[in-house]
Amino acid sequence: MAGRLDLDGKPIKAMKICMIGAGGFIGSHLCEKLMAETDHEVVAVDVYNDKIRHLLEPPGQHPWSNRISFHRLNIKHDPRLEGLIKSSDLTINLAAICTPADYNTRPLDTIYSNFIDALPVVKYCSENQKRLIHFSTCEVYGKTIGSFLPKDHPLRQEPEFYVLKEDASPCIFGSIEKQRWSYACAKQLIERLIYAEGAENGLEFTIVRPFNWIGPRMDFIPGIDGPSEGVPRVLACFSNNLLRREPLKLVDGGQSQRTFVYIKDAIEAVLLMIDNPARANSHIFNVGNPNNEVTVRQLGEMMTEVYSKVSGEPALEVPTIDVSSKEFYGEGYDDSDKRIPDMTIINKQLGWNPKTSLWDLLESTLTYQHRTYAEAIKKSIAMPVAT
Numbered sequence: 102m103a104g105r106l107d108l109d110g111k112p113i114k115a116m117k118i119c120m121i122g123a124g125g126f127i128g129s130h131l132c133e134k135l136m137a138e139t140d141h142e143v144v145a146v147d148v149y150n151d152k153i154r155h156l157l158e159p160p161g162q163h164p165w166s167n168r169i170s171f172h173r174l175n176i177k178h179d180p181r182l183e184g185l186i187k188s189s190d191l192t193i194n195l196a197a198i199c200t201p202a203d204y205n206t207r208p209l210d211t212i213y214s215n216f217i218d219a220l221p222v223v224k225y226c227s228e229n230q231k232r233l234i235h236f237s238t239c240e241v242y243g244k245t246i247g248s249f250l251p252k253d254h255p256l257r258q259e260p261e262f263y264v265l266k267e268d269a270s271p272c273i274f275g276s277i278e279k280q281r282w283s284y285a286c287a288k289q290l291i292e293r294l295i296y297a298e299g300a301e302n303g304l305e306f307t308i309v310r311p312f313n314w315i316g317p318r319m320d321f322i323p324g325i326d327g328p329s330e331g332v333p334r335v336l337a338c339f340s341n342n343l344l345r346r347e348p349l350k351l352v353d354g355g356q357s358q359r360t361f362v363y364i365k366d367a368i369e370a371v372l373l374m375i376d377n378p379a380r381a382n383s384h385i386f387n388v389g390n391p392n393n394e395v396t397v398r399q400l401g402e403m404m405t406e407v408y409s410k411v412s413g414e415p416a417l418e419v420p421t422i423d424v425s426s427k428e429f430y431g432e433g434y435d436d437s438d439k440r441i442p443d444m445t446i447i448n449k450q451l452g453w454n455p456k457t458s459l460w461d462l463l464e465s466t467l468t469y470q471h472r473t474y475a476e477a478i479k480k481s482i483a484m485p486v487a488t
Protein backbone atom coordinates (compact mmCIF):
# COMPACT_ATOMS: atom_id res chain seq x y z
CA MET A 102 0.00 0.00 0.00
CA ALA A 103 1.21 3.57 0.66
CA GLY A 104 4.95 3.66 1.24
CA ARG A 105 5.77 0.56 -0.83
CA LEU A 106 9.31 0.69 -2.22
CA ASP A 107 10.72 -0.94 -5.35
CA LEU A 108 13.82 -3.14 -5.34
CA ASP A 109 16.02 -0.05 -5.67
CA GLY A 110 14.43 1.64 -2.65
CA LYS A 111 12.35 4.13 -4.64
CA PRO A 112 8.67 4.75 -3.80
CA ILE A 113 6.28 2.86 -6.12
CA LYS A 114 3.77 5.16 -7.86
CA ALA A 115 0.21 3.88 -8.25
CA MET A 116 -0.51 3.00 -11.89
CA LYS A 117 -3.48 2.07 -14.03
CA ILE A 118 -3.22 -1.47 -15.42
CA CYS A 119 -5.25 -2.77 -18.35
CA MET A 120 -5.41 -6.51 -17.64
CA ILE A 121 -6.68 -8.56 -20.59
CA GLY A 122 -7.80 -12.06 -19.57
CA ALA A 123 -8.29 -10.81 -15.99
CA GLY A 124 -11.19 -13.24 -15.48
CA GLY A 125 -9.05 -16.35 -15.88
CA PHE A 126 -7.03 -18.43 -13.43
CA ILE A 127 -3.87 -16.29 -13.32
CA GLY A 128 -5.77 -13.02 -13.81
CA SER A 129 -8.03 -13.71 -10.82
CA HIS A 130 -5.04 -14.23 -8.50
CA LEU A 131 -3.24 -11.20 -9.89
CA CYS A 132 -6.34 -9.01 -9.38
CA GLU A 133 -6.65 -10.27 -5.79
CA LYS A 134 -3.01 -9.45 -5.07
CA LEU A 135 -3.19 -5.99 -6.65
CA MET A 136 -6.35 -5.12 -4.72
CA ALA A 137 -5.14 -6.43 -1.35
CA GLU A 138 -1.53 -5.25 -1.36
CA THR A 139 -1.09 -2.29 -3.73
CA ASP A 140 -2.62 1.04 -4.76
CA HIS A 141 -2.67 0.14 -8.46
CA GLU A 142 -5.93 0.41 -10.40
CA VAL A 143 -7.11 -2.49 -12.60
CA VAL A 144 -9.14 -2.20 -15.79
CA ALA A 145 -10.16 -5.86 -16.04
CA VAL A 146 -10.97 -7.07 -19.56
CA ASP A 147 -12.45 -10.52 -20.28
CA VAL A 148 -15.49 -12.27 -21.69
CA TYR A 149 -16.13 -13.88 -18.27
CA ASN A 150 -15.87 -12.57 -14.72
CA ASP A 151 -17.00 -15.47 -12.51
CA LYS A 152 -13.49 -15.92 -11.03
CA ILE A 153 -13.22 -12.24 -9.99
CA ARG A 154 -16.85 -11.67 -9.02
CA HIS A 155 -15.87 -11.72 -5.32
CA LEU A 156 -13.68 -8.66 -6.01
CA LEU A 157 -16.36 -6.80 -8.01
CA GLU A 158 -19.49 -7.47 -5.95
CA PRO A 159 -21.27 -6.08 -4.07
CA PRO A 160 -20.41 -2.86 -5.94
CA GLY A 161 -18.85 -0.16 -3.77
CA GLN A 162 -18.59 -2.46 -0.76
CA HIS A 163 -14.88 -3.35 -0.77
CA PRO A 164 -11.97 -1.11 0.27
CA TRP A 165 -10.72 -1.50 -3.34
CA SER A 166 -14.06 -1.01 -5.13
CA ASN A 167 -13.00 2.26 -6.79
CA ARG A 168 -9.77 0.67 -8.08
CA ILE A 169 -11.23 -2.17 -10.17
CA SER A 170 -13.64 -2.07 -13.10
CA PHE A 171 -14.76 -4.90 -15.34
CA HIS A 172 -15.12 -4.53 -19.12
CA ARG A 173 -16.82 -7.48 -20.80
CA LEU A 174 -15.30 -7.54 -24.24
CA ASN A 175 -13.85 -9.95 -26.74
CA ILE A 176 -10.51 -8.58 -27.92
CA LYS A 177 -11.03 -10.26 -31.33
CA HIS A 178 -13.38 -7.54 -32.43
CA ASP A 179 -13.98 -4.67 -30.07
CA PRO A 180 -13.12 -1.06 -30.89
CA ARG A 181 -12.99 -0.17 -27.17
CA LEU A 182 -9.71 -2.06 -26.70
CA GLU A 183 -7.41 0.66 -28.03
CA GLY A 184 -8.96 3.31 -25.76
CA LEU A 185 -8.56 1.09 -22.69
CA ILE A 186 -4.88 0.49 -23.51
CA LYS A 187 -4.29 4.18 -24.30
CA SER A 188 -5.73 5.33 -21.00
CA SER A 189 -3.61 2.87 -18.95
CA ASP A 190 0.05 2.99 -17.93
CA LEU A 191 0.64 -0.73 -18.36
CA THR A 192 -1.10 -3.53 -20.27
CA ILE A 193 -0.88 -7.15 -19.12
CA ASN A 194 -2.08 -9.64 -21.73
CA LEU A 195 -3.20 -13.02 -20.36
CA ALA A 196 -5.91 -13.77 -22.92
CA ALA A 197 -5.40 -17.06 -24.72
CA ILE A 198 -6.70 -20.51 -25.52
CA CYS A 199 -4.25 -22.45 -23.37
CA THR A 200 -5.57 -25.97 -22.71
CA PRO A 201 -3.64 -28.75 -24.50
CA ALA A 202 -6.87 -30.59 -25.43
CA ASP A 203 -7.60 -27.66 -27.79
CA TYR A 204 -4.21 -27.46 -29.51
CA ASN A 205 -4.66 -30.49 -31.78
CA THR A 206 -8.47 -30.43 -31.99
CA ARG A 207 -8.96 -26.64 -32.53
CA PRO A 208 -5.62 -25.61 -34.04
CA LEU A 209 -7.09 -22.66 -35.97
CA ASP A 210 -8.75 -21.17 -32.89
CA THR A 211 -5.53 -21.82 -30.96
CA ILE A 212 -3.32 -20.03 -33.51
CA TYR A 213 -5.77 -17.13 -33.90
CA SER A 214 -6.12 -16.70 -30.16
CA ASN A 215 -2.42 -16.85 -29.35
CA PHE A 216 -1.05 -14.91 -32.32
CA ILE A 217 -3.61 -12.98 -34.41
CA ASP A 218 -5.70 -11.75 -31.46
CA ALA A 219 -2.59 -10.64 -29.57
CA LEU A 220 -1.33 -8.55 -32.52
CA PRO A 221 -3.52 -5.45 -31.95
CA VAL A 222 -2.57 -5.46 -28.26
CA VAL A 223 1.13 -5.29 -29.18
CA LYS A 224 0.44 -2.69 -31.87
CA TYR A 225 -1.60 -0.40 -29.60
CA CYS A 226 1.08 -0.60 -26.89
CA SER A 227 3.86 0.15 -29.36
CA GLU A 228 2.05 3.00 -31.12
CA ASN A 229 1.00 4.65 -27.86
CA GLN A 230 4.31 4.05 -26.03
CA LYS A 231 2.66 1.93 -23.36
CA ARG A 232 4.46 -0.77 -21.43
CA LEU A 233 3.38 -4.39 -22.08
CA ILE A 234 3.73 -7.53 -19.95
CA HIS A 235 2.83 -10.42 -22.23
CA PHE A 236 2.11 -13.96 -21.06
CA SER A 237 3.82 -16.57 -23.20
CA THR A 238 4.54 -20.14 -22.09
CA CYS A 239 7.32 -22.58 -21.16
CA GLU A 240 5.98 -24.62 -24.05
CA VAL A 241 7.93 -22.38 -26.48
CA TYR A 242 10.95 -24.53 -25.56
CA GLY A 243 9.13 -27.61 -26.85
CA LYS A 244 11.12 -30.81 -26.34
CA THR A 245 14.51 -31.00 -24.61
CA ILE A 246 17.69 -31.68 -26.59
CA GLY A 247 18.24 -34.72 -24.34
CA SER A 248 14.97 -36.31 -25.47
CA PHE A 249 16.60 -37.08 -28.83
CA LEU A 250 19.35 -39.16 -27.19
CA PRO A 251 18.98 -42.87 -26.47
CA LYS A 252 17.12 -43.49 -23.18
CA ASP A 253 20.15 -44.37 -21.03
CA HIS A 254 22.68 -42.08 -22.70
CA PRO A 255 24.89 -40.42 -20.01
CA LEU A 256 24.54 -36.97 -21.62
CA ARG A 257 20.84 -36.98 -20.66
CA GLN A 258 22.03 -36.33 -17.09
CA GLU A 259 23.90 -33.17 -18.12
CA PRO A 260 21.94 -29.94 -17.40
CA GLU A 261 22.79 -28.48 -20.86
CA PHE A 262 20.64 -31.25 -22.30
CA TYR A 263 17.49 -30.47 -20.33
CA VAL A 264 17.58 -27.20 -18.33
CA LEU A 265 15.62 -24.51 -20.22
CA LYS A 266 17.32 -21.09 -20.47
CA GLU A 267 15.57 -18.02 -21.82
CA ASP A 268 18.59 -16.69 -23.77
CA ALA A 269 20.23 -19.95 -24.84
CA SER A 270 17.86 -22.90 -25.30
CA PRO A 271 16.49 -23.62 -28.77
CA CYS A 272 12.75 -24.09 -29.43
CA ILE A 273 12.20 -27.68 -30.59
CA PHE A 274 8.75 -28.58 -31.91
CA GLY A 275 7.40 -31.69 -33.64
CA SER A 276 6.29 -31.94 -37.25
CA ILE A 277 3.32 -29.94 -38.61
CA GLU A 278 1.02 -33.00 -38.41
CA LYS A 279 1.64 -32.95 -34.66
CA GLN A 280 -0.81 -30.10 -34.18
CA ARG A 281 -0.05 -30.04 -30.45
CA TRP A 282 2.65 -27.53 -31.34
CA SER A 283 0.23 -25.00 -32.88
CA TYR A 284 0.05 -23.24 -29.49
CA ALA A 285 3.80 -23.20 -28.85
CA CYS A 286 4.50 -21.98 -32.37
CA ALA A 287 1.93 -19.15 -32.17
CA LYS A 288 3.32 -18.10 -28.77
CA GLN A 289 6.85 -18.19 -30.14
CA LEU A 290 5.94 -15.94 -33.08
CA ILE A 291 4.20 -13.36 -30.87
CA GLU A 292 7.28 -13.38 -28.59
CA ARG A 293 9.49 -12.70 -31.62
CA LEU A 294 7.18 -9.90 -32.75
CA ILE A 295 7.21 -8.25 -29.31
CA TYR A 296 10.97 -8.60 -29.12
CA ALA A 297 11.32 -6.99 -32.56
CA GLU A 298 8.96 -4.14 -31.57
CA GLY A 299 11.29 -3.57 -28.63
CA ALA A 300 14.41 -3.63 -30.79
CA GLU A 301 13.09 -1.58 -33.73
CA ASN A 302 10.44 0.70 -32.22
CA GLY A 303 11.42 0.94 -28.55
CA LEU A 304 8.42 -0.96 -27.10
CA GLU A 305 8.87 -1.44 -23.35
CA PHE A 306 8.03 -5.10 -22.81
CA THR A 307 8.40 -8.05 -20.47
CA ILE A 308 7.61 -11.61 -21.54
CA VAL A 309 6.58 -14.20 -18.94
CA ARG A 310 7.02 -17.93 -19.53
CA PRO A 311 4.96 -19.74 -16.88
CA PHE A 312 6.03 -23.29 -16.00
CA ASN A 313 2.86 -25.11 -14.87
CA TRP A 314 1.41 -22.64 -12.35
CA ILE A 315 -1.28 -24.40 -10.35
CA GLY A 316 -3.70 -23.62 -7.53
CA PRO A 317 -7.34 -22.84 -6.71
CA ARG A 318 -9.64 -21.67 -9.53
CA MET A 319 -7.56 -23.35 -12.25
CA ASP A 320 -9.76 -24.28 -15.24
CA PHE A 321 -13.03 -26.05 -14.43
CA ILE A 322 -14.53 -29.30 -13.19
CA PRO A 323 -16.29 -30.99 -16.14
CA GLY A 324 -20.06 -31.14 -15.67
CA ILE A 325 -19.98 -28.75 -12.69
CA ASP A 326 -18.62 -25.40 -13.83
CA GLY A 327 -17.56 -26.42 -17.34
CA PRO A 328 -18.71 -28.69 -20.17
CA SER A 329 -19.11 -32.41 -19.27
CA GLU A 330 -17.00 -33.45 -22.24
CA GLY A 331 -14.36 -30.72 -21.70
CA VAL A 332 -10.75 -31.69 -20.95
CA PRO A 333 -9.01 -29.15 -18.70
CA ARG A 334 -5.31 -29.16 -17.68
CA VAL A 335 -3.93 -31.95 -15.52
CA LEU A 336 -4.67 -30.43 -12.08
CA ALA A 337 -8.39 -30.13 -12.87
CA CYS A 338 -8.51 -33.52 -14.68
CA PHE A 339 -7.03 -35.32 -11.68
CA SER A 340 -9.14 -33.28 -9.21
CA ASN A 341 -12.25 -34.27 -11.14
CA ASN A 342 -11.26 -37.97 -11.02
CA LEU A 343 -10.57 -37.77 -7.27
CA LEU A 344 -13.84 -35.96 -6.54
CA ARG A 345 -15.78 -38.57 -8.52
CA ARG A 346 -13.81 -41.50 -7.08
CA GLU A 347 -12.62 -42.57 -10.53
CA PRO A 348 -9.08 -43.73 -11.38
CA LEU A 349 -6.77 -40.97 -12.63
CA LYS A 350 -5.97 -41.35 -16.33
CA LEU A 351 -2.24 -41.40 -17.08
CA VAL A 352 -1.63 -40.38 -20.68
CA ASP A 353 0.94 -42.65 -22.35
CA GLY A 354 1.89 -44.06 -18.94
CA GLY A 355 2.39 -40.66 -17.22
CA GLN A 356 6.13 -40.64 -17.95
CA SER A 357 6.40 -36.96 -18.94
CA GLN A 358 7.97 -34.73 -16.33
CA ARG A 359 6.78 -31.34 -15.13
CA THR A 360 7.77 -28.80 -12.48
CA PHE A 361 4.77 -27.29 -10.68
CA VAL A 362 4.79 -23.89 -8.98
CA TYR A 363 2.18 -22.56 -6.58
CA ILE A 364 0.13 -19.76 -8.11
CA LYS A 365 0.68 -17.53 -5.06
CA ASP A 366 4.49 -17.80 -5.40
CA ALA A 367 4.28 -17.08 -9.13
CA ILE A 368 2.07 -14.03 -8.59
CA GLU A 369 4.80 -12.55 -6.33
CA ALA A 370 7.11 -12.71 -9.36
CA VAL A 371 4.56 -10.89 -11.56
CA LEU A 372 4.13 -8.16 -8.93
CA LEU A 373 7.91 -7.65 -8.88
CA MET A 374 7.80 -7.21 -12.68
CA ILE A 375 4.95 -4.68 -12.43
CA ASP A 376 6.68 -2.66 -9.70
CA ASN A 377 10.22 -2.76 -11.14
CA PRO A 378 10.01 -1.77 -14.82
CA ALA A 379 13.67 -0.78 -15.05
CA ARG A 380 14.67 -4.31 -14.00
CA ALA A 381 11.96 -6.15 -15.91
CA ASN A 382 11.82 -4.34 -19.26
CA SER A 383 13.34 -6.09 -22.31
CA HIS A 384 13.52 -9.38 -20.42
CA ILE A 385 11.97 -12.79 -20.92
CA PHE A 386 11.45 -14.55 -17.59
CA ASN A 387 11.01 -18.23 -16.79
CA VAL A 388 8.67 -18.44 -13.79
CA GLY A 389 8.59 -21.90 -12.25
CA ASN A 390 9.85 -24.07 -9.41
CA PRO A 391 12.76 -26.32 -10.46
CA ASN A 392 12.59 -28.10 -7.07
CA ASN A 393 9.06 -29.41 -7.65
CA GLU A 394 9.77 -31.87 -10.46
CA VAL A 395 7.70 -35.05 -10.78
CA THR A 396 6.53 -37.40 -13.51
CA VAL A 397 2.81 -37.13 -14.21
CA ARG A 398 2.48 -40.58 -12.61
CA GLN A 399 4.14 -39.31 -9.41
CA LEU A 400 1.87 -36.25 -9.48
CA GLY A 401 -1.16 -38.57 -9.67
CA GLU A 402 0.12 -40.66 -6.76
CA MET A 403 0.82 -37.60 -4.62
CA MET A 404 -2.57 -36.05 -5.40
CA THR A 405 -4.27 -39.32 -4.46
CA GLU A 406 -2.49 -39.35 -1.10
CA VAL A 407 -3.10 -35.66 -0.38
CA TYR A 408 -6.78 -35.87 -1.40
CA SER A 409 -7.31 -38.82 0.88
CA LYS A 410 -5.86 -36.76 3.76
CA VAL A 411 -7.93 -33.62 3.13
CA SER A 412 -11.22 -35.38 2.30
CA GLY A 413 -10.97 -38.21 4.84
CA GLU A 414 -11.93 -40.67 2.06
CA PRO A 415 -9.78 -43.77 1.51
CA ALA A 416 -7.91 -43.95 -1.80
CA LEU A 417 -9.24 -46.31 -4.51
CA GLU A 418 -7.70 -49.77 -4.69
CA VAL A 419 -6.66 -49.05 -8.29
CA PRO A 420 -5.94 -45.30 -8.21
CA THR A 421 -4.64 -44.87 -11.78
CA ILE A 422 -5.14 -46.32 -15.25
CA ASP A 423 -3.07 -45.87 -18.41
CA VAL A 424 -4.64 -44.39 -21.54
CA SER A 425 -3.09 -43.69 -24.92
CA SER A 426 -2.72 -40.05 -25.96
CA LYS A 427 -4.68 -40.81 -29.12
CA GLU A 428 -7.61 -42.05 -27.07
CA PHE A 429 -7.39 -39.16 -24.58
CA TYR A 430 -6.53 -36.18 -26.80
CA GLY A 431 -7.08 -37.50 -30.35
CA GLU A 432 -4.86 -37.40 -33.44
CA GLY A 433 -1.96 -34.94 -33.52
CA TYR A 434 -1.16 -34.90 -29.80
CA ASP A 435 2.49 -34.82 -28.78
CA ASP A 436 4.14 -33.96 -25.47
CA SER A 437 6.91 -31.94 -23.84
CA ASP A 438 9.14 -34.53 -22.15
CA LYS A 439 10.66 -32.47 -19.32
CA ARG A 440 10.54 -28.86 -18.14
CA ILE A 441 13.15 -27.53 -15.72
CA PRO A 442 13.33 -23.72 -15.70
CA ASP A 443 16.70 -22.06 -15.40
CA MET A 444 16.24 -19.37 -12.74
CA THR A 445 19.36 -17.26 -13.29
CA ILE A 446 17.72 -14.29 -15.03
CA ILE A 447 14.73 -13.85 -12.73
CA ASN A 448 17.00 -14.28 -9.74
CA LYS A 449 19.48 -11.67 -10.93
CA GLN A 450 16.91 -9.10 -12.10
CA LEU A 451 14.19 -9.49 -9.47
CA GLY A 452 15.67 -11.64 -6.67
CA TRP A 453 12.63 -13.93 -6.92
CA ASN A 454 12.56 -17.54 -5.72
CA PRO A 455 9.58 -19.89 -5.32
CA LYS A 456 8.87 -21.07 -1.77
CA THR A 457 6.10 -23.68 -1.69
CA SER A 458 6.77 -27.43 -1.92
CA LEU A 459 4.64 -29.62 -4.16
CA TRP A 460 3.06 -31.38 -1.19
CA ASP A 461 2.08 -28.08 0.48
CA LEU A 462 0.66 -26.54 -2.67
CA LEU A 463 -1.37 -29.67 -3.40
CA GLU A 464 -2.66 -29.72 0.17
CA SER A 465 -4.02 -26.17 -0.02
CA THR A 466 -5.31 -26.60 -3.58
CA LEU A 467 -7.06 -29.92 -2.97
CA THR A 468 -8.58 -28.58 0.25
CA TYR A 469 -10.08 -25.84 -1.92
CA GLN A 470 -11.24 -28.33 -4.58
CA HIS A 471 -12.91 -30.53 -1.96
CA ARG A 472 -14.59 -27.59 -0.22
CA THR A 473 -15.76 -26.06 -3.50
CA TYR A 474 -16.90 -29.10 -5.46
CA ALA A 475 -17.51 -32.21 -3.33
CA GLU A 476 -21.17 -31.42 -2.55
CA ALA A 477 -21.98 -30.39 -6.14
CA ILE A 478 -20.45 -33.62 -7.45
CA LYS A 479 -22.44 -35.72 -4.96
CA LYS A 480 -25.65 -34.00 -6.05
CA SER A 481 -24.86 -34.40 -9.76
CA ILE A 482 -24.15 -38.11 -9.28
CA ALA A 483 -27.42 -38.58 -7.30
CA MET A 484 -29.51 -36.90 -10.05
CA PRO A 485 -31.45 -39.39 -12.20
CA VAL A 486 -30.13 -39.52 -15.77
CA ALA A 487 -32.73 -38.34 -18.34
CA THR A 488 -33.72 -41.11 -20.75
Ligand code: NAD
Pocket residue numbers: 121122123124125126127128146147148149174175176177194195196197198199214218236237238239240310311312313314315320
Ligand atom coordinates in the same frame (compact mmCIF):
# COMPACT_ATOMS: atom_id res chain seq x y z
P1 NAD B 1 -7.20 -19.03 -18.40
O1 NAD B 1 -7.82 -19.73 -19.56
O2 NAD B 1 -7.71 -19.34 -17.05
O3 NAD B 1 -7.32 -17.44 -18.63
C1 NAD B 1 -7.35 -16.83 -19.90
C2 NAD B 1 -8.47 -15.80 -19.87
O4 NAD B 1 -8.44 -15.09 -21.12
C3 NAD B 1 -9.86 -16.43 -19.76
O5 NAD B 1 -10.59 -15.86 -18.69
C4 NAD B 1 -10.53 -16.12 -21.10
O6 NAD B 1 -11.92 -15.88 -21.00
C5 NAD B 1 -9.78 -14.86 -21.52
N1 NAD B 1 -9.83 -14.67 -22.97
C6 NAD B 1 -9.42 -15.56 -23.93
N2 NAD B 1 -9.66 -15.06 -25.15
C7 NAD B 1 -10.21 -13.84 -24.97
C8 NAD B 1 -10.68 -12.85 -25.86
N3 NAD B 1 -10.64 -13.03 -27.18
N4 NAD B 1 -11.18 -11.70 -25.35
C9 NAD B 1 -11.24 -11.51 -24.01
N5 NAD B 1 -10.81 -12.43 -23.11
C10 NAD B 1 -10.30 -13.58 -23.59
O7 NAD B 1 -5.63 -19.29 -18.48
P2 NAD B 1 -4.47 -18.95 -17.43
O8 NAD B 1 -3.94 -20.22 -16.88
O9 NAD B 1 -4.90 -17.89 -16.50
O10 NAD B 1 -3.34 -18.41 -18.43
C11 NAD B 1 -3.14 -17.03 -18.69
C12 NAD B 1 -1.97 -16.88 -19.67
O11 NAD B 1 -0.80 -17.53 -19.18
C13 NAD B 1 -2.24 -17.46 -21.06
O12 NAD B 1 -1.70 -16.60 -22.03
C14 NAD B 1 -1.49 -18.78 -21.06
O13 NAD B 1 -1.06 -19.14 -22.36
C15 NAD B 1 -0.31 -18.45 -20.15
N6 NAD B 1 0.20 -19.68 -19.50
C16 NAD B 1 -0.33 -20.17 -18.34
C17 NAD B 1 0.21 -21.31 -17.76
C18 NAD B 1 -0.27 -21.85 -16.44
O14 NAD B 1 0.48 -22.61 -15.85
N7 NAD B 1 -1.44 -21.52 -15.95
C19 NAD B 1 1.25 -21.98 -18.38
C20 NAD B 1 1.76 -21.48 -19.58
C21 NAD B 1 1.23 -20.32 -20.12
Ligand code: UDP
Pocket residue numbers: 200201240313333334335336338339350351352353355357359397436437
Ligand atom coordinates in the same frame (compact mmCIF):
# COMPACT_ATOMS: atom_id res chain seq x y z
N1 UDP C 1 -2.18 -35.62 -18.41
C1 UDP C 1 -2.53 -36.89 -17.95
N2 UDP C 1 -3.83 -37.12 -17.57
C2 UDP C 1 -4.78 -36.16 -17.59
C3 UDP C 1 -4.42 -34.85 -18.05
C4 UDP C 1 -3.11 -34.62 -18.44
O1 UDP C 1 -1.69 -37.81 -17.92
O2 UDP C 1 -5.93 -36.45 -17.19
C5 UDP C 1 -0.77 -35.33 -18.77
C6 UDP C 1 -0.52 -34.69 -20.14
O3 UDP C 1 -0.45 -35.67 -21.16
C7 UDP C 1 0.82 -33.98 -19.92
C8 UDP C 1 0.74 -33.56 -18.44
O4 UDP C 1 -0.27 -34.37 -17.86
O5 UDP C 1 1.87 -34.91 -20.06
C9 UDP C 1 0.43 -32.09 -18.20
O6 UDP C 1 -0.73 -31.73 -18.91
P1 UDP C 1 -1.43 -30.30 -18.83
O7 UDP C 1 -2.72 -30.41 -19.55
O8 UDP C 1 -1.49 -29.80 -17.45
O9 UDP C 1 -0.52 -29.30 -19.69
P2 UDP C 1 0.98 -29.21 -20.21
O10 UDP C 1 1.89 -29.24 -19.04
O11 UDP C 1 1.22 -30.37 -21.13
O12 UDP C 1 0.99 -27.91 -20.93
